[in-house]
Amino acid sequence: MPAQGTALLGALDPTSDRAVFRQIADQLREAIDKGRFKEGDKLPSETELVEHYGVSRMTVRNSLSVLQGEGLVVSEHGKGVFVRPRPPVRRLASDRFARRHREQGKSAFTVEAEAAGSRPEVDSLEVKEERPSQDIATRLGGARRVLARRRRYLLDGRPVEFATSYIPLDLATGTPIAQSNPGPGGIYARLEELGHRLDHFDEEIRARMPSPQEVKTLRLASGVPVIHLTRTAHDTEGRVVEVCDTVMAADAYVLNYQLPAT
Amino acid sequence: MPAQGTALLGALDPTSDRAVFRQIADQLREAIDKGRFKEGDKLPSETELVEHYGVSRMTVRNSLSVLQGEGLVVSEHGKGVFVRPRPPVRRLASDRFARRHREQGKSAFTVEAEAAGSRPEVDSLEVKEERPSQDIATRLGGARRVLARRRRYLLDGRPVEFATSYIPLDLATGTPIAQSNPGPGGIYARLEELGHRLDHFDEEIRARMPSPQEVKTLRLASGVPVIHLTRTAHDTEGRVVEVCDTVMAADAYVLNYQLPAT
DNA sequence: TAGTGGTCTAGACCACGCC
DNA sequence: GCGTGGTCTAGACCACTAC
Numbered sequence: 001m002p003a004q005g006t007a008l009l010g011a012l013d014p015t016s017d018r019a020v021f022r023q024i025a026d027q028l029r030e031a032i033d034k035g036r037f038k039e040g041d042k043l044p045s046e047t048e049l050v051e052h053y054g055v056s057r058m059t060v061r062n063s064l065s066v067l068q069g070e071g072l073v074v075s076e077h078g079k080g081v082f083v084r085p086r087p088p089v090r091r092l093a094s095d096r097f098a099r100r101h102r103e104q105g106k107s108a109f110t111v112e113a114e115a116a117g118s119r120p121e122v123d124s125l126e127v128k129e130e131r132p133s134q135d136i137a138t139r140l141g142g143a144r145r146v147l148a149r150r151r152r153y154l155l156d157g158r159p160v161e162f163a164t165s166y167i168p169l170d171l172a173t174g175t176p177i178a179q180s181n182p183g184p185g186g187i188y189a190r191l192e193e194l195g196h197r198l199d200h201f202d203e204e205i206r207a208r209m210p211s212p213q214e215v216k217t218l219r220l221a222s223g224v225p226v227i228h229l230t231r232t233a234h235d236t237e238g239r240v241v242e243v244c245d246t247v248m249a250a251d252a253y254v255l256n257y258q259l260p261a262t
Numbered sequence: 263m264p265a266q267g268t269a270l271l272g273a274l275d276p277t278s279d280r281a282v283f284r285q286i287a288d289q290l291r292e293a294i295d296k297g298r299f300k301e302g303d304k305l306p307s308e309t310e311l312v313e314h315y316g317v318s319r320m321t322v323r324n325s326l327s328v329l330q331g332e333g334l335v336v337s338e339h340g341k342g343v344f345v346r347p348r349p350p351v352r353r354l355a356s357d358r359f360a361r362r363h364r365e366q367g368k369s370a371f372t373v374e375a376e377a378a379g380s381r382p383e384v385d386s387l388e389v390k391e392e393r394p395s396q397d398i399a400t401r402l403g404g405a406r407r408v409l410a411r412r413r414r415y416l417l418d419g420r421p422v423e424f425a426t427s428y429i430p431l432d433l434a435t436g437t438p439i440a441q442s443n444p445g446p447g448g449i450y451a452r453l454e455e456l457g458h459r460l461d462h463f464d465e466e467i468r469a470r471m472p473s474p475q476e477v478k479t480l481r482l483a484s485g486v487p488v489i490h491l492t493r494t495a496h497d498t499e500g501r502v503v504e505v506c507d508t509v510m511a512a513d514a515y516v517l518n519y520q521l522p523a524t
Numbered sequence: 525t526a527g528t529g530g531t532c533t534a535g536a537c538c539a540c541g542c543c
Numbered sequence: 544g545c546g547t548g549g550t551c552t553a554g555a556c557c558a559c560t561a562c
Contacts, residue, residue, distance in 0.1 A: 019530080019531060019532090020531080020532075021531075021532085029474075045546075045547065045548085046547080046548065047546080047547080055532080055533085056532060056533045056534065056535090057533095057534085057535090058320075058531095058532070058533075058534090059531080059532060059533080061548085061549090062531085062532090064548095065327070069331055069471065069484065070471050070472075070473070070474075071470060071471040075547095075548065075549090076540090076541085076547090076548080077539070077540050077541080077547075077548050077549065078539075078540035078541040078542080078546080078547050078548065079540080079541060079542085079546095079547065079548080080546095080547065080548075081547095081548080094464075094521065095521075095522070096521075097521050097522075097523055098522065098523075098524060099523065099524050188523075198523035199523055200520055200521060200522055200523050201520070201521040201523065202356075202518065202519070202520055202521075203518070203519045203520075203521060204516055204517070204518055205467065205489075205516065205517040205518075205519070206512070206515075206516055206517075207469035207487045207488075207489050207512035208333060208487065208512060208513070209331065209332050209333040209485050209486075209487065210332075211332070212291075212332075222331065223471050224471075225469045225470065225471065225487035225512070226469075227467075227469050233523075250468070250469035250470060250487070251470070253468075254466055254467065254468055255466070255467040255468075256464065256465070256466055256467075257464070257465045257467070257519040257521075258462055258463070258464055258465075259356065259357075259358075259359050259462060259463040259464075259465060259519075260357070260359075260360065260462055261359055261360075261361065261450075261460035261461055261462050261463065261495075262360060262361050281549080281550060281551090282550080282551075283550075283551085307527075307528060307529085308528080308529070309527080309528080317551080317552085318551060318552045318553065318554090319552095319553085319554090320550095320551070320552075320553090321550080321551060321552080323529085323530090324550085324551090326529095337528095337529065337530090338528090338529080338559090338560085339528075339529050339530065339558070339559050339560080340527080340528050340529065340558075340559030340560035340561080341527095341528065341529080341559080341560060341561085342527095342528065342529075343528095343529080525561100525562085526560105526561090526562085527559105527560085527561085527562105528558100528559080528560075528561095529557105529558085529559080529560100530556105530557075530558075530559095531555100531556085531557075531558100532554105532555080532556085532557100533553105533554085533555075533556105534552105534553100534554095535551105535552085535553095535554105536550100536551080536552075537549105537550085537551085537552105538548105538549075538550075538551100539547100539548085539549075539550095540546105540547080540548080540549095541545105541546090541547080541548105542544100542545090542546090542547100543544085543545090
């Protein structure tokens with residue numbers, strides 16, 4: 001039995017109007033969808049596909065780039081093209097900011113990741129004063145200067161999320177919020193200790209393709225979008241006490257929300 | 263003054279390690295980001311770029327395909343490559359399923375679209391009995407047969423969303439829910455009239471690149487992801503009365519949610 | 525008819541991973 | 544060293560749009 005994966009593929013239809021590279025992409029996609037190639041499996045090499053279909057190499061590469069754009073395969077230089085493994089997803093629950101979750105020694109991310117059997121890391125820490133962008137300033141009710149807290153979250157060594165919190169400077173200066181490590185329960189716990197009792201959070205969700213910078217920071221495979229989440233924290237007096245801007249690898253997340261029927 | 267858009271572009275750096283097609287993509291991206299090419303503007307033609315940079319056409323096309331994958335440009339056969347226009351977004355509010363919104367003559371989609379100055383349409387209506395997929399069956403608490411209601415939503419002629427509602431057959435048979443048009447307030451209003459008082463909805467959100475079928479149905483440009491939303495409707499007795507599976511063009515939506523702090 | 529992007533060929537040389 | 548994918552060339556012909 002030949003090790004050639006092309007045994008799993010059919011022939012081209014020369015009478016079809018469909019472009020050759022699309023026909024090849026269709027056949028590979030179908031083979032993946034039907035499980036003939038499984039997660040992590042190596043596809044036939046470009047050379048094998050060239051021989052199997054009797055087309056030029058550029059045509060084969062065009063097919064593969066279609067599948068890459070769909071997020072179905074990833075290529076690894078010098079090794080081959082592989083069916084993209086689906087990473088474990090992180091589920092964000094609708095009660096993830098409930099007060100009871102802030103009464104622990106570790107950060108919510110750490111606790112939750114360890115419970116799920118993953119190894120959590122946080123890096124790229126940066127805490128500095130800034131002038132906010134127009135959009136952030138508006139959300140913060142017109143703040144002129146803010147404290148920006150940037151960090152990147154990783155699970156088992158893989159970056160999954162990059163987040164920046166913006167806090168009005170008058171709330172943060174001289175408090176643990178301005179420290180690298182704000183302490184147990186995070187900045188929300190500190191804000192409450194400072195008398196800003198949290199009332200609710202508004203979250204705004206978009207999805208889009210990543211910028212080259214985001215591809216780098218999150219080490220995204222091609223064909224993986226990002227979820228862009230902007231959260232606004234309101235205290236019981238109606239003041240906005242924080243805006244958090246988060247960019248997540250879309251293949252690493254499922255977001256859950258609960259909506260009232262009343 | 264030449265009409266050539268290449269006047270806005272620089273030269274290549276032959277000493278750079280960065281691939282030529284990436285350098286070209288970088289320059290075009292920067293010109294777009296800085297507004298030198300605006301939404302809807304035509305980029306220089308492939309021929310002009312070939313002449314400007316002194317490279318082969320395939321190299322230029324490679325650059326353009328990078329930008330397409332990022333969702334920055336769209337190509338139109340016979341016309342040119344254009345900076346992708348950002349369509350108006352539809353905002354889904356966190357109170358969109360409040361009971362008061364169900365007490366109107368028109369569907370929520372229609373009311374909201376007209377309020378926003380858009381022309382709403384709903385098509386691809388299909389209402390039929392089915393055996394549910396494993397996933398849907400589980401969410402519905404093990405239903406063996408369901409009523410599936412499929413429809414596509416358009417704004418100003420542009421498809422933005424494709425949705426399928428699954429209702430346990432015993433709840434739907436012989437009721438307006440099994441009709442093409444379930445009447446004012448939609449199936450949620452009918453379910454409540456039938457004594458299933460709605461308690462809350464759970465929504466589960468993912469983002470990913472579309473399948474070829476979804477590209478067709480939603481007429482998606484390349485580089486536009488989809489938001490995949492699965493909603494589960496619970497009544498006050500704890501029963502799941504509907505699961506709604508929705509695929510949305512990600513560039514047409516912003517989702518809003520409110521999270522409690524307590 | 526002229527200009528545009530879409531498809532395809534048949535090569536070439538390079539960079540990476542692995543043995 | 545060999546097989547893999549990454550980059551690039553210099554053509555060709557086709558299909559679509561606009562005039």
